[in-house]
Amino acid sequence: MLRYRKLLVCILIGMGFSSSAQIPKSWKEHLTIDGYIKYLPSTSFGRLDTLLTNNYIHNRINTKWYINDQWTVKVDLRNQLFFGETVSNTSGYGDLLGKDKGWLKLTRTLAEGHSYVVHSAMDRMYIDYQGDKWEARVGRQRINWGINLAWNANDLFNAYNLVDFDYQERPGTDAIRLQYYTGDLSHIELAYQPDSTLDKSILAGLYKCNRWGYDWQLIGGQYLTDFVIGGGWAGSIKNAGFKGEASFFRDRKGWRDTTTAASISLSLDYSFKNGLYANASFLYNSSGSNSNARFTPQRWIAGSLSAKYLMPSKYSYLLQLMGSFNPRAKGNLLLVYGQGLDFIYLMPSFDYEIKSNWSISLIGQVLLIDNNNGWRNPGNTIYLQLWYSY
Amino acid sequence: MSYITHPGSLLLLCIYLITGALQAQSAREIIQKADAKVRGTSAYAEMSIQVVRPKWTKTMHLKTWTKGKDKSVSLVTAPAKEKGTVFLMRGKEIWNYIPSIERTIKLPPSMMMQNWMGTDMTNDDLIKQSSIVTDYEQEIVGSEMVEGRNCWKIALTPKPEASVVWGKILIWIDRKDYMQLKILYYDEDDFLVNKIIASDIKTFDRRVLPSKLEFIPVDKEGQKTIIRYQVWKFDVNIPEKYFSTRYMKRLK
Numbered sequence: 001m002l003r004y005r006k007l008l009v010c011i012l013i014g015m016g017f018s019s020s021a022q023i024p025k026s027w028k029e030h031l032t033i034d035g036y037i038k039y040l041p042s043t044s045f046g047r048l049d050t051l052l053t054n055n056y057i058h059n060r061i062n063t064k065w066y067i068n069d070q071w072t073v074k075v076d077l078r079n080q081l082f083f084g085e086t087v088s089n090t091s092g093y094g095d096l097l098g099k100d101k102g103w104l105k106l107t108r109t110l111a112e113g114h115s116y117v118v119h120s121a122m123d124r125m126y127i128d129y130q131g132d133k134w135e136a137r138v139g140r141q142r143i144n145w146g147i148n149l150a151w152n153a154n155d156l157f158n159a160y161n162l163v164d165f166d167y168q169e170r171p172g173t174d175a176i177r178l179q180y181y182t183g184d185l186s187h188i189e190l191a192y193q194p195d196s197t198l199d200k201s202i203l204a205g206l207y208k209c210n211r212w213g214y215d216w217q218l219i220g221g222q223y224l225t226d227f228v229i230g231g232g233w234a235g236s237i238k239n240a241g242f243k244g245e246a247s248f249f250r251d252r253k254g255w256r257d258t259t260t261a262a263s264i265s266l267s268l269d270y271s272f273k274n275g276l277y278a279n280a281s282f283l284y285n286s287s288g289s290n291s292n293a294r295f296t297p298q299r300w301i302a303g304s305l306s307a308k309y310l311m312p313s314k315y316s317y318l319l320q321l322m323g324s325f326n327p328r329a330k331g332n333l334l335l336v337y338g339q340g341l342d343f344i345y346l347m348p349s350f351d352y353e354i355k356s357n358w359s360i361s362l363i364g365q366v367l368l369i370d371n372n373n374g375w376r377n378p379g380n381t382i383y384l385q386l387w388y389s390y
Numbered sequence: 391m392s393y394i395t396h397p398g399s400l401l402l403l404c405i406y407l408i409t410g411a412l413q414a415q416s417a418r419e420i421i422q423k424a425d426a427k428v429r430g431t432s433a434y435a436e437m438s439i440q441v442v443r444p445k446w447t448k449t450m451h452l453k454t455w456t457k458g459k460d461k462s463v464s465l466v467t468a469p470a471k472e473k474g475t476v477f478l479m480r481g482k483e484i485w486n487y488i489p490s491i492e493r494t495i496k497l498p499p500s501m502m503m504q505n506w507m508g509t510d511m512t513n514d515d516l517i518k519q520s521s522i523v524t525d526y527e528q529e530i531v532g533s534e535m536v537e538g539r540n541c542w543k544i545a546l547t548p549k550p551e552a553s554v555v556w557g558k559i560l561i562w563i564d565r566k567d568y569m570q571l572k573i574l575y576y577d578e579d580d581f582l583v584n585k586i587i588a589s590d591i592k593t594f595d596r597r598v599l600p601s602k603l604e605f606i607p608v609d610k611e612g613q614k615t616i617i618r619y620q621v622w623k624f625d626v627n628i629p630e631k632y633f634s635t636r637y638m639k640r641l642k
Contacts, residue, residue, distance in 0.1 A: 034470055066642070130640065144493040169490045184634035185480075213483060215496055234496035236482070241498030271500040327441045327448050327509065353448070357470050389470035 030067070035060040036389040040166060044381040054084035060169070062124075070131060074141075076124035076169070083116040093117055101304075103174040103195055104140055123172045135179040140172040143191050145206055145219060147232045147245045150318045151283040151310045153263040154219055154232050154245040156204050157193055159307045162318075162334070163300075165347065165363060166383075175202075185210035199225045219247070226261075226308070227252055241269040249308050262286040263308055274323075281318040288314035290340035297343065297367055297378060313338030328353040342370035361385040417528035417544045421561070424568045425523050427597060430624035432457040437619045441509050444612035453641075461633045465641045476638040487638035494635050503555065510584075510615035511605040525552035526559065536571040537589060537600075539564045556583075567598040582608050594622035 040056040058080050065073040080097075087093050094117040098109035106122040126139030146152025150162055157173045164170075175193040182188060186209035195201040204221025214235030221228060232245030246264040267281040287309055289295065300312050310316075319335045334347040349363040363383040368375050415423075433456045441448045451468040466475040474489035484497040503512055526546035534543050546559040557578035562571050569591070575584040584607055588600035599622065605615040631637045 034473060036471070072640075135636070142492050144491065146493075147496070149495065179636075181634075181636055184630065184636075187636065210483075213481075236499050239498060239500035239503070241496065241500075243496070269498050271498055271504045273503060275505055277504075324505075326443060328446070356448070359471070387471075 030065060032064045032066075033061065034390060035062050036387055038385055038387040040383055040385045042381050042383040044379060046377070046379050052085050054082070054086050056084075056166075057081040058166075070129055072128040072130070074124050074126055074128070075122060078121045078123055078169075080119045080121075081116065082119070085115075087117055088115040094119070102140060102172075103193075106140060123169060125172075133181050135181070137177045137179075138175075140174050141177065142170060142172050143175060143177060145217070147215070147217070147234045147243050148265050148267045148281060149269070149279055150267065150281045150320070151265040151316070152245065153247045153265045153283075153307055153310065154217065154230055155307050156202055156219065156221070156223055156228065156247070157191060159305050159310060161301075161303075161305050162336070163345070163347075163365070165349070166385075183209070185215070198222070204228065217245075222252065223249060223308070225252060226250055227255070228307075230263075237268075239270070241267075243267050243269075247307055260286075261308055263310060265310070276321065276323040278322075279318070279320040281320075283311055283316040283318075285309060285311055285314055285316070288312055288316075288340075290314045292341045292343070292369070292371065295338075295341045295343065295369070297369065301367075311338060313341040313343075315339040344368040344375075357389045359385075359387045359389075361387070417530045417542070418523070420530070420542055420563055420568070421528050421544060421546075422523050424563045424570050427568050428570070428599065429456065429459070432624070432626055432628050434621070434623045434626050434628065435619055436621040437617050439509060440616045440618070442612070442614045442616065455628050455632050457628055457633060463632055463638070463641065476641055478633065478635060478638055480633060485635055485638065487635075489639070492639065494638060509605070510607050510610075510613065511617075521552075521554065522546060522559065522561070525549060525554050531560075534562060536562045536564070537591070539566065539569075539571065541565060541571055569598065569600055571600065584608060590618075592619075594619065595624050597622075597624060 037057070037059045040058065042054050042056070044052040044054070058078070060079075061077045063075050067073065082093070082097075090096070094109040094112035097117060097119045098107055100107035100121070104125070106125060107120070109117060109119050111118040122140065124140055124142070126137050126141045128137045129135065143157035144155065145157070146155035146159075152159060157175060158170060160170045173193055175191050177189065177191040179187050179189045189206040189208070191202070191204055191206075193202040202221070202223050204219060204223065206217055206219045208215065208217040210216070212235075214233050216231070216233050218231040219228070220230070226249040228247055228249050230245065230247030232243070234241070234243045236242055244264075244266045246262065249261040249263070251258040262284065263286070264284040265281060267279060269277065269279040271277045288311060290313075295312060316339065317337045321333045322330070324330050330351045332349045332351075334345075336345040337343075344367070346366040346368070347364065349361060351359055351361040353359045361384070363385060365381045366377070367379050368377055435454050437452050437454070439450045439452060449468075450466060450472065452464055452466055454462060454464045456462040460479070460481045462479045464477045466472045476487040478485045478487070482499050482502075484499070484501055485494050486497050487494045505512055526548055529545050530542050531545045532543040534541055541562040541564050544561050544563060546561065548554045548556065556575050557580060558576040560574040560576075562573075563569065564571055569588065571588045573586040574582055577583050584605065587604045587606065588602065589604075590600060590602040591598060592601045593599075594601070599619075601619045603617040605617070607613055632641070
């Protein structure tokens, strides 16, 4: 543990602040090191008399070693320091963060005090072999089978919560993955995420191809306690992007007796001439709720999701607007409506590039719930983000 | 026949034949030749793209590989935050690889017409220049000097069925080296909207070409985007896999 901590300090001091330009040239051909440091203070408030202030310093180090044309090794490290009221008010916050959900245990809480936690995780650690037609990858990796920008019903391995804006790299999954390329735009893939029991593991395949200007895919396999079958497409109607994906789940043991759970998502996106990008998405989650009686927003925001359960509501709608005021200033607005549960989630953000490699952002999160007596506002958070990339 | 064997006469004859051939060239052939010159059968380029605004500038670095008329792939090499981002274009389809999440996302075709990464030029400007050959009627309307070079002035008007954004394009092509030295873009109401000014002529891979291109939106004071080519190679052997979605993550 102590050795690990020392190593981390060395990496932080030695690598974190150096730029890849300092790597000798012969190495540079084979090794890339980059990442960023960001500071994210936030204030949360329900009513204005209950303020909660938190701070978060994050350092990311991405390393990629191109051994030769065939072999690549990737190790990415995510180091975080949390301090503020949530840490001091939550007992065992360090333990909570230190738990690694994966098969490999690559997460550590390095130091912990009354009001701070230092935490480190490797969210990518894999070796990749790329042959002429074959590719094999073993270790912690992202397996992105999703097609849509917001809700990915086909993301059996890496479903993510769109509320998690501060984790853009998204967690990896511990898996063995084989890909066979049948063409420039088509391939077959098999992935296995092992665990202690079959009910905790995933074994699935994917076939992807491109016809008539559309990407098409089919997926199927064993997903935790279910069998799953699904597919999707990415294409266009005139100049608008048109994408969809669906997955159908059925319990392996009670195969004949249970009903099928469905997760279906559709989206349309368009890029306007003035630089505005708009995305409208819809999600159907057959296991979602249609009534707001038992909705707990905390569970949605803090909890983990799966391809089978991407939103707590049965029918969800999303509108995203993104635009550049100029190459340095960008605005983004995310609006999510959960029908039946009657909640609205709003996330406006504004990014400004102060100078090359430095940027500052202002991000808001607003939750509104209609509890039959009109809309109420249980919580909001405002974040300021200072970011340095190297 | 002796006059033909006389070296001086032969030269004269050659000059006559060449200039005669040039005069007989249609505007369409000139445009085609100029377009083919910057395209080759395939090309590789390293360039910087500088966005200039009244109070600041931003510079990006890019590597691009193109093959034929409808395959291209671009890799952003700087700044650090956007490094490793890849755009693959095959015909009307565009894929975007985002290195941080190791994910390839398909983009809507409308992205081609939008200003690329906040610059003053579109993807179409960068890649689909062949549109000036296929989507427009060409006509030589004059002869003028640009950058100290004698140029044909050619007017392009869209074909009735073409889905293009411009009402008219004026283009100046150097008579000697077939370089596009100045382009003016007019909207359907005949207002000048954009200008491209080429300069700093250099030799890249035995081709004489302008190394600097300025994209200037006319109605925006103090605003422009400058492309500077550092490396430009033609008819290079680019493996077909470079234009595949699987190779996007390995481009270097």
